[in-house]
Amino acid sequence: MSPVSSAPNSTIRIALAGLGTVGMGVLTLLKQNQGVIQTRTGKTLEVVAVSARTRNKDRGMDLSGLAWEDDPVALAKRDDVDVVLEMVGGETGTALELVETAIRAGKSVVTANKALLAHDGMRLAQLAEDNGVQLLFEAAVAGGIPAVKGLREGLAGNQIELVYGILNGTCNYILTSMRETGRGFDAVLAEAQELGYAEAEPSLDVDGYDAAHKLTLLASLAFGTELDFDKLQVEGIRRISAPDIMIAEELGYRIKLLGLARRLADGSIEQFVRPVLVPQSSEIAKVEGVFNAVVANGNFVDEVMMVGRGAGAGPTASAVVGDLIDLARGTSVPTLGVPCQNLVPAKLAKSEDLYRAVYMHLSILDEPGALAKVAEILGRYEISIASLIQREGRSGLPVSLIITTHEARYANIRAARAELDALSIMAEPLHMMIIQEL
Amino acid sequence: MSPVSSAPNSTIRIALAGLGTVGMGVLTLLKQNQGVIQTRTGKTLEVVAVSARTRNKDRGMDLSGLAWEDDPVALAKRDDVDVVLEMVGGETGTALELVETAIRAGKSVVTANKALLAHDGMRLAQLAEDNGVQLLFEAAVAGGIPAVKGLREGLAGNQIELVYGILNGTCNYILTSMRETGRGFDAVLAEAQELGYAEAEPSLDVDGYDAAHKLTLLASLAFGTELDFDKLQVEGIRRISAPDIMIAEELGYRIKLLGLARRLADGSIEQFVRPVLVPQSSEIAKVEGVFNAVVANGNFVDEVMMVGRGAGAGPTASAVVGDLIDLARGTSVPTLGVPCQNLVPAKLAKSEDLYRAVYMHLSILDEPGALAKVAEILGRYEISIASLIQREGRSGLPVSLIITTHEARYANIRAARAELDALSIMAEPLHMMIIQEL
Numbered sequence: 001m002s003p004v005s006s007a008p009n010s011t012i013r014i015a016l017a018g019l020g021t022v023g024m025g026v027l028t029l030l031k032q033n034q035g036v037i038q039t040r041t042g043k044t045l046e047v048v049a050v051s052a053r054t055r056n057k058d059r060g061m062d063l064s065g066l067a068w069e070d071d072p073v074a075l076a077k078r079d080d081v082d083v084v085l086e087m088v089g090g091e092t093g094t095a096l097e098l099v100e101t102a103i104r105a106g107k108s109v110v111t112a113n114k115a116l117l118a119h120d121g122m123r124l125a126q127l128a129e130d131n132g133v134q135l136l137f138e139a140a141v142a143g144g145i146p147a148v149k150g151l152r153e154g155l156a157g158n159q160i161e162l163v164y165g166i167l168n169g170t171c172n173y174i175l176t177s178m179r180e181t182g183r184g185f186d187a188v189l190a191e192a193q194e195l196g197y198a199e200a201e202p203s204l205d206v207d208g209y210d211a212a213h214k215l216t217l218l219a220s221l222a223f224g225t226e227l228d229f230d231k232l233q234v235e236g237i238r239r240i241s242a243p244d245i246m247i248a249e250e251l252g253y254r255i256k257l258l259g260l261a262r263r264l265a266d267g268s269i270e271q272f273v274r275p276v277l278v279p280q281s282s283e284i285a286k287v288e289g290v291f292n293a294v295v296a297n298g299n300f301v302d303e304v305m306m307v308g309r310g311a312g313a314g315p316t317a318s319a320v321v322g323d324l325i326d327l328a329r330g331t332s333v334p335t336l337g338v339p340c341q342n343l344v345p346a347k348l349a350k351s352e353d354l355y356r357a358v359y360m361h362l363s364i365l366d367e368p369g370a371l372a373k374v375a376e377i378l379g380r381y382e383i384s385i386a387s388l389i390q391r392e393g394r395s396g397l398p399v400s401l402i403i404t405t406h407e408a409r410y411a412n413i414r415a416a417r418a419e420l421d422a423l424s425i426m427a428e429p430l431h432m433m434i435i436q437e438l
Numbered sequence: 439m440s441p442v443s444s445a446p447n448s449t450i451r452i453a454l455a456g457l458g459t460v461g462m463g464v465l466t467l468l469k470q471n472q473g474v475i476q477t478r479t480g481k482t483l484e485v486v487a488v489s490a491r492t493r494n495k496d497r498g499m500d501l502s503g504l505a506w507e508d509d510p511v512a513l514a515k516r517d518d519v520d521v522v523l524e525m526v527g528g529e530t531g532t533a534l535e536l537v538e539t540a541i542r543a544g545k546s547v548v549t550a551n552k553a554l555l556a557h558d559g560m561r562l563a564q565l566a567e568d569n570g571v572q573l574l575f576e577a578a579v580a581g582g583i584p585a586v587k588g589l590r591e592g593l594a595g596n597q598i599e600l601v602y603g604i605l606n607g608t609c610n611y612i613l614t615s616m617r618e619t620g621r622g623f624d625a626v627l628a629e630a631q632e633l634g635y636a637e638a639e640p641s642l643d644v645d646g647y648d649a650a651h652k653l654t655l656l657a658s659l660a661f662g663t664e665l666d667f668d669k670l671q672v673e674g675i676r677r678i679s680a681p682d683i684m685i686a687e688e689l690g691y692r693i694k695l696l697g698l699a700r701r702l703a704d705g706s707i708e709q710f711v712r713p714v715l716v717p718q719s720s721e722i723a724k725v726e727g728v729f730n731a732v733v734a735n736g737n738f739v740d741e742v743m744m745v746g747r748g749a750g751a752g753p754t755a756s757a758v759v760g761d762l763i764d765l766a767r768g769t770s771v772p773t774l775g776v777p778c779q780n781l782v783p784a785k786l787a788k789s790e791d792l793y794r795a796v797y798m799h800l801s802i803l804d805e806p807g808a809l810a811k812v813a814e815i816l817g818r819y820e821i822s823i824a825s826l827i828q829r830e831g832r833s834g835l836p837v838s839l840i841i842t843t844h845e846a847r848y849a850n851i852r853a854a855r856a857e858l859d860a861l862s863i864m865a866e867p868l869h870m871m872i873i874q875e876l
Contacts, residue, residue: 025738029595029738032737033595033596033597033737033738036596036597036662037594037595039662039776039780040594040662040772040775040776040780041594042777042780138592144738144739144740144742145742146584146587146588146591146592146593146742149584149587149588149591149592150584150587150588150592153584153587153760153763153764153769154576154584154587154588154757154760155584155756155760156475156478156479156759156760156763157467157471157475157755157756157758157759157760157762157763158471158474158756159471159474224474224477224478283724283745286721286724298582298756299470299471299752300463300467300471300582300752300753300755300756300759301582301746301747301752301753301756301757302582302746302747302752302753303746303747304582304583304584304744304745304746305743305744305745305746306742306743306744306745307721307742307743307744307745308739308740308741308742308743309739309740309741314737314738314739314740315738315739315740317595317738318593318595318596318736318738318739319592319739320595321594321595321738322591322592322593322594322595324595325591325594325595326591329769329770329771330770331591331767331769331770331771332767332768332769333767333769334478337478338477338478339480342477342478342480
């Protein structure tokens, strides 16, 4: 059935579309570690054809022995190819057409493209199943960490209750750097861009969408639910200020951009990507800089945490080649961990019914009675205050009022927030983050 | 080829030998999570026959529907069984005979038995390969953490440079508790025994052998080398004193029983299980209590760390059933990550040629010139002192002298140690531990 295990001469013939950082990382790994891969699989993984936007460009490696296609989609149609690596990127267009064409041609596909899968993964998984090929994507989530394999296989005996993680190294680097240097978001972002840790157009990362793509995949693997990117609550890190970071620390918390999906007692699923305050003593708080982490909690295994590099040529290539080795060994697993017909729609939890503790940062005009107004609103909505910090401000300027609350019904928190934002003493909209005990 | 994928009616028929904590954990998991396992695999994992030392014993579950064998080895011969679970334990005798018989009968085997594999794994892996069946052992290393799968599959594209971990929860619990309470080894061991974290006969754990069994398996998976338990340097935690723990903390270190295997530049392998001082700032230092951790460093993925529960019914059952799900999906991987004929003997590093920093705890008689004698010996062997602490002792009693050194040739350190131990001022043999930067 699988075109891979029947490849002639024990060679897996690979077509590679995309010769950017990741694509070149894969080529480098396959060349440098050829011996160890042959030892482990008894097979040769050989790239036979490539495609990229620009042909004549010095990529630091001699590619003259490889067939070239100007059109990446043509790779999928070649008779001398068993497996297609989609390293083009982008959630539509060429990447999508390439993957579809390869699967229809009976070729297994390995991709690192979380955006593509978050949007079109359901259809592509079904297509792969119908065509008896594998669609593998370890590199799409948390880079070099074998988190997809961990959930799909290692922990597959468990009902997963909770999965969460630090899924975007750019955001984690920025938050760590803000904490360590006391600087604001804009300054640290600019530095991250100079260092190559953030893109010139940073929105995909700092607005949370990249992490949301990854969480969409993790949630499906964890709960056997259909991919449903559009229903995910997503908030990025742009509004986090230097004082937020500092005061969170003082209160014993650390701010992390967290992707989290949890099965509640009624079977519904709570899920979000947003900055949250986590206790400094939690393991996830200690994952700093460009590192990623994925934590899963299963009903028998309890908690398992995996930490490693979430991006970069080497870690991503490691994940891609791990998938290729699975193919070489003839491993066959459902794309999303369960046969497509067994995937069920996720019943999403109603967030208004959840109880949450929150952190509120209010910037208020320094008038008599201001605090009384704030306190009255919170009290009326049955939101009790856990801590309150008011910094001495400069005369005439707004003052920062930081409130953390005990758990309260989220519908009440939202209503209170709306009333607070409507007060004439508010100098700017309230900034609120969830406090997540983990 | 595989007897599993051809099982009738999409049912995997399982025989379970051993109804202790782990065996009953597996039964409980298979019953409780039957639905999710069927969803994921499209198959039913059904235990059809069991065996244990005592038949009539209340195990809290109705086993009347299952066939019973007084002799566990008889399970391996039953025609109605596809897979045998060896949960008997012990490195020879029944467990060995059961596994051999099952493999010869063409049945795949899942085991949690690290001792058995560390001693006889080479022969059993070859036997499994010859008979076209799988011999899986995720539960044998680090309990619920999918570390075997991580190394064998997820990171298989890498040349692994280093693998290490906290592989024995009992020892880690004892060391953590000694640090937190300031008590000595004996008192904490007694408490751990009362709590069920340590066996009545604790030698397998506290003398390092259990961790050594696990490291033997990890090293083979990491480096593609033959299992070689007998050549492993093993030292346990009995000699660690409350002052050792306290002073290590003061110096910025933490004492952990570490299993470590590293490939050196010349291709030789350094490996040991022993208590070492690791920097408090290292990730491994933060793994406390009964938790286990496995860290691997590959030439492309860099460092990946996995943390979770290393023992207990639930985590162990999770790992066993993960292996069963692999079998149900028809996954076929070499037992030790490479086909047996590709395993090579490990060329062990000559420890005398290595450079190490060490911690020395000397108990010396409080005489004039004592320190000079110690310093003279270290100086003569070109061992330079990084820190030195001498505590004020009670008059007439030996005093503790704690020395940490910079890196020095290990042959010199050993020779110096022998000379130090021969000094008349030594009240008891010197206690030495390696300082391991990680």
